Amino acid sequence: MPTPFAPAALIGESFVGDGANAAHTNVVIGHKGGPVETAWATALATPSAGHVPFMAVVRPSVPVRPLTLFVSKAVAEEDLHQQATWGSAQAGLAQGVADAVDEGLIPAAEADDLLIIAAVWVNPAVDDLDVSFRNQRAAAYGAVRAAVTGTPTVAEVQAAAKEGPTNPFYTPSAEVLAR
Template sequence: MYIGESFIGSGVNAAHINTVFGARTGPAGTAWASSLASPSAGHVPFVAVLAPSVPVKPLTLFVTKAAPTNDTHGTLIWGPAQAGVAAGVADAVADGTLPGATIEENVVIAAVWVNPDADDADTVYRNNREATARALRNGLIGEPHIDTVLAARHRPHNPFYTAPTGDPFTEKKQ
């Protein structure tokens, strides 16, 4: 089983994707089937499709991290974000990241963040496509390397927070 992560873009139309890739007969397959059969309020996993009745392969379960807050947000999740995830999985197959010979034996789970304030369908699509392909690639090659992780611990940051410089906790641990 391979777990990947990627954050692409900035602002309200950025994409944050977490992926799990693994065998249908292993823990990834069990999680895939269990998630599909266990929706919760606002979080209804569904099979990502490239077009109606054309699911991407390997079969990919789209799981939203944010419950739809309004019709526009729901449309961005079900429309461009889903299309981006499906295309990103297909890109990973086309470029050889995911082994084509085992497509029917594996599954993908994509946990997808679409900001409730997102407002540009094409940017949501592009960011989710790139983030999905990159998360799958990162998972399969073990990125980021531990040296990158250890270096980043001195100044953790994300789009919502940056640790202060001169953080006494960080300085004690160096």
């Protein structure tokens, strides 16, 4: 029986919530021994100023399985933003991945053979750690689900594109969209 993790990498994305406590997560999932492992190890070994990748843990000394690398998209400078990045968002990421294993999106029998790289957005204006956790948990699970199921499909993307692009930071006007 073929495994859903046969490709060299699965890629998914999810955005959950709104405002300062929204979570945006991108994941790459792949087998140890493949290109994802190379990227995982390289990212861990080559931090840059303000962006120090770290393993997501369910609790101290209990890393989530598959081993998941948290890569921050925003430099954590203020105290609450640091707490959200290393605390609530990291815990939400770990719990979202654990949820995906618990629900069978990632087969538990394969969890030790896989690695996940998660690029995570935590807004510097975050103001509620509990909402940050809930949103990140849902975004992590959603990104894994999207990676495993190959969603959205090309047809779904094209249908959405016909309505016009939008995101929490920008929606083009009808005039701008006109060709």
